Amino acid sequence: GRQVWVYDTDAAPLDLVKKVRSLQASFTSNRHTCRHSSDELLRLQRKPFTGADDKLPARSSKSTRPSADVPTIDKHLKAGCEFFNGLQADDGHWPGDYGGPMFLMPGLIIATWVAEVEDEVFPPPAKIEVIRYLLNHQNEDGGFGLHIEGHSTMFGTVLSYVSLRLMEVDADHPAAKTAREWIKERGGATYITSWGKFWLSILAVYDWRGQNPLTPEMWLMPYSFCGIPNYLHPGRFWCHCRMVYLPMSYLYGVRACSKFTNPHKWRLIHTLRTEIFVEAFDDIDWNKARNQCAKEDLYYPHPPLQDALWYTMDCLEDVLHHSFVRRWANEEVLRHVRYEDENTRYIDIGPVNKVINMLVRYFAGDMDGFRMHIPRIYDYLWVAEDGMKMQGYNGSQLWDTAFAVQALSSTGLHIDCARAIYRAHTYMKETQVREDCPKLERYYRHISKGAWPFSTRDHGWPISDCTAEGLKACLGMGGLLNVGIDVGMMLPIERMRDAVDVILSFQNSNGGCATYENTRSFEALELINPAETFGDIIVDYSYVECTSACMQALGAFSKFDAFYRCAHVASFFRRAEQYILRNQRDDGSWYGSWGVCFTYAIWFGCCGLSAVPRKTLGKKGATQRFAPQTVKGALAMRRAIIFLLDKQRADGGWGESYLSCQDKVYSQIEPPDAPSHIVMTSWAMLAMMQANIAWDTTCLAGVEPYAELASDAENLARRVPQALAAGARFLMHMQERNGDWPQQSISGVFNRNCMISYSQYRNIFPIWALGEFKKALKVQS
Numbered sequence: 001g002r003q004v005w006v007y008d009t010d011a012a013p014l015d016l017v018k019k020v021r022s023l024q025a026s027f028t029s030n031r032h033t034c035r036h037s038s039d040e041l042l043r044l045q046r047k048p049f050t051g052a053d054d055k056l057p058a059r060s061s062k063s064t065r066p067s068a069d070v071p072t073i074d075k076h077l078k079a080g081c082e083f084f085n086g087l088q089a090d091d092g093h094w095p096g097d098y099g100g101p102m103f104l105m106p107g108l109i110i111a112t113w114v115a116e117v118e119d120e121v122f123p124p125p126a127k128i129e130v131i132r133y134l135l136n137h138q139n140e141d142g143g144f145g146l147h148i149e150g151h152s153t154m155f156g157t158v159l160s161y162v163s164l165r166l167m168e169v170d171a172d173h174p175a176a177k178t179a180r181e182w183i184k185e186r187g188g189a190t191y192i193t194s195w196g197k198f199w200l201s202i203l204a205v206y207d208w209r210g211q212n213p214l215t216p217e218m219w220l221m222p223y224s225f226c227g228i229p230n231y232l233h234p235g236r237f238w239c240h241c242r243m244v245y246l247p248m249s250y251l252y253g254v255r256a257c258s259k260f261t262n263p264h265k266w267r268l269i270h271t272l273r274t275e276i277f278v279e280a281f282d283d284i285d286w287n288k289a290r291n292q293c294a295k296e297d298l299y300y301p302h303p304p305l306q307d308a309l310w311y312t313m314d315c316l317e318d319v320l321h322h323s324f325v326r327r328w329a330n331e332e333v334l335r336h337v338r339y340e341d342e343n344t345r346y347i348d349i350g351p352v353n354k355v356i357n358m359l360v361r362y363f364a365g366d367m368d369g370f371r372m373h374i375p376r377i378y379d380y381l382w383v384a385e386d387g388m389k390m391q392g393y394n395g396s397q398l399w400d401t402a403f404a405v406q407a408l409s410s411t412g413l414h415i416d417c418a419r420a421i422y423r424a425h426t427y428m429k430e431t432q433v434r435e436d437c438p439k440l441e442r443y444y445r446h447i448s449k450g451a452w453p454f455s456t457r458d459h460g461w462p463i464s465d466c467t468a469e470g471l472k473a474c475l476g477m478g479g480l481l482n483v484g485i486d487v488g489m490m491l492p493i494e495r496m497r498d499a500v501d502v503i504l505s506f507q508n509s510n511g512g513c514a515t516y517e518n519t520r521s522f523e524a525l526e527l528i529n530p531a532e533t534f535g536d537i538i539v540d541y542s543y544v545e546c547t548s549a550c551m552q553a554l555g556a557f558s559k560f561d562a563f564y565r566c567a568h569v570a571s572f573f574r575r576a577e578q579y580i581l582r583n584q585r586d587d588g589s590w591y592g593s594w595g596v597c598f599t600y601a602i603w604f605g606c607c608g609l610s611a612v613p614r615k616t617l618g619k620k621g622a623t624q625r626f627a628p629q630t631v632k633g634a635l636a637m638r639r640a641i642i643f644l645l646d647k648q649r650a651d652g653g654w655g656e657s658y659l660s661c662q663d664k665v666y667s668q669i670e671p672p673d674a675p676s677h678i679v680m681t682s683w684a685m686l687a688m689m690q691a692n693i694a695w696d697t698t699c700l701a702g703v704e705p706y707a708e709l710a711s712d713a714e715n716l717a718r719r720v721p722q723a724l725a726a727g728a729r730f731l732m733h734m735q736e737r738n739g740d741w742p743q744q745s746i747s748g749v750f751n752r753n754c755m756i757s758y759s760q761y762r763n764i765f766p767i768w769a770l771g772e773f774k775k776a777l778k779v780q781s
């Protein structure tokens with residue numbers, strides 16, 4: 001699954017050095033035409049893959065849209081699958097762009113520059129693409145966002161500006177000038193968020209005194225004392241949060257910053273110090289700067305309690321910094337950093353700790369460890385039409401492949417897709433994690449044997465819903481035995497049971513599942529979230545998406561092996577269903593934390609509820625009825641469908657804006673007559689079809705307490721198929737002539753406020769929704 005871009009020198013007769021120079025000096029951004037969501041540019045990227053001529057007729061006008069009948073759908077599905085299967089890599093996964101956040105590339109640029117390996121990591125062709133990327137994502141007002149579609153923020157602008165300058169872009173370059181103006185108009189770089197302050201301190205263009213304490217001593221606290229859990233211990237934080245603050249605390253603890261022997265570099269640092277602040281560097285009041293943050297960046301403002309805490313810690317810092325405890329703490333932190341590096345084969349859990357861990361090894365003088373990091377940098381870099389970016393992970397390989405298998409299987413085009421499915425299955429099998437990491441407790445790790453990660457086996461961190469989707473995809477192979485996948489190739493039952501063990505282990509006391517681990521502390525801890533731009537990062541909470549995926553996997557597994565830990569599975573379902581029901585909003589929707597947004601979560605909500613095994617009441621032969629908890633589920637799904645029906649747009653599709661995620665209120669893509677979103681249309685359709693199947697009204701008619709359900713049934717039974725047909729026609733209408741679908745606005749999210757691209761979704765989900773819709777039509781006829 002490893003994805004590494006290599007520059008093909010034979011294919012580029014250009015004088016690269018000259019080209020870099022010209023980019024640095026005068027290249028004007030083509031941002032107005034080269035946006036992430038531009039259809040035109042994506043076609044440029046995708047064309048070479050297909051080799052096939054146009055398979056579908058030119059896009060028709062609204063009145064003559066493709067009709068939603070089985071032969072037409074089949075034609076579109078065939079074209080869609082052929083195109084999509086052409087993108088599959090030999091090892092069975094679908095490589096793709098997992099960019100979006102804008103604060104990742106600057107971290108890497110600063111780290112490589114400080115550790116003096118920038119020319120090795122960014123040779124001239126890479127440099128061209130990095131500059132292109134940064135310029136392409138500058139906003140019209142001169143600033144840069146937190147992510148590619150976001151409004152300008154101090155965090156994005158200062159870091160991107162500094163990156164351009166480290167890439168030797170001239171200070172007089174129009175992009176640099178406008179960015180600098182943006183920064184200065186808003187009070188200068190002291191208003192950058194705490195993570196920005198961290199990066200600038202490493203670069204020596206900011207003073208560590210202007211940073212709230214990142215005390216490494218927190219790692220010396222006991223995890224629990226006398227059996228009483230210490231809920232403040234970092235080992236109880238969400239793994240992404242703790243793995244970022246871990247190496248940060250080391251670098252803070254030793255006040256790491258660039259020590260240059262190179263006069264050219266020193267000069268640049270001094271120039272930067274004059275460029276990004278409004279006052280002279282030596283006049284900056286660092287104590288005041290500690291808590292400054294631009295209003296554009298503020299998503300989670302510090303509560304006063306937090307400021308009091310940092311103030312106290314800051315007073316303690318003078319003592320701690322020079323004490324033996326600091327050395328002791330740093331050593332402990334270093335052990336954790338090494339453990340993380342080694343157990344992820346130097347990929348590390350994410351793009352932020354990857355780069356900071358690398359710097360820790362550098363500043364600890366461990367040059368062997370540092371060098372081990374270098375080859376794994378490329379796993380994070382991706383080249384697309386907008387340039388070279390640092391991705392949000394080392395890829396989304398397993399996640400996309402698991403969905404792709406389910407989508408392709410739904411089409412019924414088993415012969416056309418046999419090879420792709422077979423190869424994908426191989427990838428799934430290879431990627432399942434086969435063993436736990438060593439010394440789990442010592443390093444606060446959860447079990448991983450049997451789990452699937454999000455990307456590759458080398459990365460290896462187990463995730464609840466990745467395990468669930470992985471297991472679902474592997475189980476689905478059972479239905480494809482007649483198309484070249486024989487029983488011997490199936491994932492062995494012991495390994496499926498390992499996956500079930502992992503899934504069961506993920507359930508929290510509230511019935512839900514979190515992401516990588518169980519919830520280990522309380523929501524109140526969010527009060528000490530110091531990252532102003534992100535929400536809900538301190539604790540690993542339960543999520544509707546993760547819980548639902550686990551329910552679906554267990555549901556699929558229990559059809560296959562009904563007796564394995566069946567009591568535990570039954571109790572899992574009972575509690576998980578309660579969790580999902582409790583988290584439904586009054587309007588019938590669920591809030592989505594990892595995709596945009598309500599549409600995504602409603603899909604999961606409905607799939608989770610419909611996975612609950614149907615218990616029937618009454619004697620054999622008599623009218624069979626749902627067990628009460630399942631009827632509650634049916635009612636909940638009905639409310640969700642009504643919510644979706646209300647949101648359908650005039651063109652037949654659904655289109656939710658990323659603003660839903662940050663505002664937590666449903667918002668439509670603007671303007672109202674803009675085309676709907678193919679991915680959200682697919683999620684909405686999948687949700688409605690899922691709910692419809694599970695919601696078997698005939699069982700309920702005449703059953704007194706549930707009469708409400710049956711009463712409205714006819715009305716819905718008419719509206720839902722119409723809505724589905726309109727959705728299907730919209731999806732087919734939007735398809736490109738070569739079988740691809742256009743890339744539209746961004747559809748992934750994390751920590752409420754930062755968006756992330758899932759570039760395979762535009763093929764996977766329309767195929768899946770059309771596949772299921774075709775099945776539903778066939779059942780009907």
Ligand code: LAN
Binds near residue numbers: 351756
């Ligand atoms: C991801 C990507 C996958 C995602 C799903 C599996 C889809 C989700 O259902 C559970 C959460 C998870 C695993 C997830 C969590 C947050 C991640 C790791 C990311 C969105 C990819 C990048 C992001 C990570 C936190 C980015 C680094 C930024 C920090 C604030 C540390």
